[in-house]
Amino acid sequence: MSARLALDAVSAGYGSFRALFDVSLEVAQGQAVGVIGPNGAGKTTLMRVISGLLPLRGGAMTLDGRAVGGLAAHRMVEQGIAHVPENRRLFPRLTVEDNLRIGAFIPQARKHFAGQLARVYELFPRLKERRDQAAGTLSGGEQQMCAIGRALMSRPKILLMDEPSAGLAPLVVAQVFELVRRIRAEGLTVLIVEQNVQQVLDVVDRAYLLEVGSIRLAGSAAELKGNDFIRKSYMGL
Amino acid sequence: MDIYLLEAVINGILLGGVLALLALGLNLIFGVIDVVWIAYADLVMCGMYVIFWLYADLGWPLPLACLAAIIGVAALGVLVHLLIIAPILGSAPINQLLATGGLLFFLQNFATLLFGTDFRNIGVRLPIIEVGDIYVSSARLLAFAMALVGAVALWLFLRRTYIGTAIRAIAQDRDIVGLMGVDQRHVYLVTSAIGGALAGLAACLLALQYDVHPFVGNTFGPLIFMICVLGGLGDMIGGFVAAFIISQIISIGGYYASTELSYVLAFTLFIVLMFIRPRGILVR
Numbered sequence: 001m002s003a004r005l006a007l008d009a010v011s012a013g014y015g016s017f018r019a020l021f022d023v024s025l026e027v028a029q030g031q032a033v034g035v036i037g038p039n040g041a042g043k044t045t046l047m048r049v050i051s052g053l054l055p056l057r058g059g060a061m062t063l064d065g066r067a068v069g070g071l072a073a074h075r076m077v078e079q080g081i082a083h084v085p086e087n088r089r090l091f092p093r094l095t096v097e098d099n100l101r102i103g104a105f106i107p108q109a110r111k112h113f114a115g116q117l118a119r120v121y122e123l124f125p126r127l128k129e130r131r132d133q134a135a136g137t138l139s140g141g142e143q144q145m146c147a148i149g150r151a152l153m154s155r156p157k158i159l160l161m162d163e164p165s166a167g168l169a170p171l172v173v174a175q176v177f178e179l180v181r182r183i184r185a186e187g188l189t190v191l192i193v194e195q196n197v198q199q200v201l202d203v204v205d206r207a208y209l210l211e212v213g214s215i216r217l218a219g220s221a222a223e224l225k226g227n228d229f230i231r232k233s234y235m236g237l
Numbered sequence: 238m239d240i241y242l243l244e245a246v247i248n249g250i251l252l253g254g255v256l257a258l259l260a261l262g263l264n265l266i267f268g269v270i271d272v273v274w275i276a277y278a279d280l281v282m283c284g285m286y287v288i289f290w291l292y293a294d295l296g297w298p299l300p301l302a303c304l305a306a307i308i309g310v311a312a313l314g315v316l317v318h319l320l321i322i323a324p325i326l327g328s329a330p331i332n333q334l335l336a337t338g339g340l341l342f343f344l345q346n347f348a349t350l351l352f353g354t355d356f357r358n359i360g361v362r363l364p365i366i367e368v369g370d371i372y373v374s375s376a377r378l379l380a381f382a383m384a385l386v387g388a389v390a391l392w393l394f395l396r397r398t399y400i401g402t403a404i405r406a407i408a409q410d411r412d413i414v415g416l417m418g419v420d421q422r423h424v425y426l427v428t429s430a431i432g433g434a435l436a437g438l439a440a441c442l443l444a445l446q447y448d449v450h451p452f453v454g455n456t457f458g459p460l461i462f463m464i465c466v467l468g469g470l471g472d473m474i475g476g477f478v479a480a481f482i483i484s485q486i487i488s489i490g491g492y493y494a495s496t497e498l499s500y501v502l503a504f505t506l507f508i509v510l511m512f513i514r515p516r517g518i519l520v521r
Contacts, residue, residue, distance in 0.1 A: 051416060052415070053412075053415060053416070072415065072420075073415030073416055074415045074417075074418045074419055074420045074421075077415075077416065077417065077418035078418060082416075083416045085413055085416060089410055089413045091405070091406045091409045091410055092409060093405075093409055094402070094405060094406060094409065098402055098405070098406075101399070101402050102399070102402050102403060102406050102414075102417045102419070103417055104399075105399055105402075105403060105417045105418045105419050106418035109418070110399060150417070151416075154417075154418060
């Protein structure tokens with residue numbers, strides 16, 4: 001199995017606070033991998049480290065075998081990592097299409113802008129209907145589509161999704177997981193962080209449990225779904 | 238309608254063009270980099286001296302001297318960012334104000350050292366145009382037209398290019414643009430260059446109408462800040478509209494009373510509007 005993304009004993013933190021301790025994980029090409037865990041476990045920190053928003057304090061990170069650890073965020077995008085941040089973080093006063101356009105900012109994505117835009121609109125026809133609308137006026141679910149579409153515009157090798165279901169109504173949450181399933185079916189590699197354990201385990205191949213900054217458990221989605229500890233602590237069963 | 242009043246209104250509109258151009262530049266810098274270039278009007282002064290020096294002293298053709306001023310002040314804008322703003326980007330706003338305020342004194346005194354405190358004029362006299370009974374200075378007309386061209390060019394740049402889209406995006410969420418593959422430092426440099434180029438363009442337009450001296454920035458600098466605050470700091474359309482409101486007050490006030498009194502009137506209105514609409518005239 002060749003790992004698309006591999007983290008080896010990565011640690012990171014904010015100031016004197018250490019948020020991640022020797023985290024190792026692997027995402028194989030074409031796989032969807034989940035990271036679950038309670039609030040404050042370091043899930044968002046992990047995403048921020050992978051996308052270069054937060055510097056690596058230790059350990060190594062490779063993308064398709066190439067060392068990418070410690071690059072700045074804008075360089076990570078060029079390497080092929082796209083990050084759908086927590087709370088979507090669209091540019092609210094830019095139109096939907098301008099949000100997508102800036103997703104294609106890197107030179108290698110600009111060349112394919114028209115084709116990729118058509119692909120995103122095909123994936124999310126709602127965005128095409130609302131292309132000239134300010135992104136801030138979209139509904140929560142549409143904003144999540146736009147945020148995912150914006151990330152896809154850079155034609156990434158791996159898509160990071162941080163809590164895509166957070167802050168959405170239950171019905172919309174189901175739609176978001178359906179989106180994840182479709183993106184995965186397109187063959188894209190996905191690493192997704194979620195608190196919605198039951199639903200995320202339904203769409204990923206493998207998952208990791210992160211607790212207080214360390215990987216506590218790892219396994220296939222089926223294994224974790226059958227794990228007593230996960231069932232008791234995270235699924236309320 | 239009183240023909241002189243009409244003339245005052247027209248002059249107000251023409252004056253508003255250059256002020257609007259400068260308000261655009263200042264708002265762009267503030268919106269994107271989140272710093273206020275206190276010395277912005279003094280960058281215009283530098284540009285006016287470049288034109289004076291190249292055209293009147295060295296005998297360059299005027300359009301070439303103007304082009305050199307625009308490029309020169311754009312480069313100056315980049316230097317201001319690299320040398321003064323970038324090192325203190327993360328520090329308290331008051332420190333940034335003091336630093337660019339210090340630049341104001343530096344530029345004014347440096348200009349005094351180089352050129353003395355004499356009022357100098359490039360000596361270009363453009364004809365007065367007579368339409369019916371109304372007299373309009375063609376220098377002002379040209380300044381207004383060029384200011385509009387500059388504003389439209391900026392608008393197209395911000396709308397139609399990737400870097401322009403990045404500039405608009407960074408003003409809305411600066412922490413996240415890195416995830417789009419945008420290098421903040423690069424955007425800041427481009428923005429500083431554009432801000433400088435707009436000041437350089439304004440210098441060309443003002444050099445045709447006014448004398449240049451080291452403190453010429455003081456005559457319109459406070460006005461531009463007032464316009465920007467009135468329109469809402471960082472709000473480019475608000476600043477654009479406010480420029481024409483203020484220039485009308487000054488022009489019409491100057492017609493009914495005196496220029497000095499019209500400035501008093503403009504600043505009084507400014508204070509009143511600050512109470513009614515503290516976040517800018519267009520903010521709902």
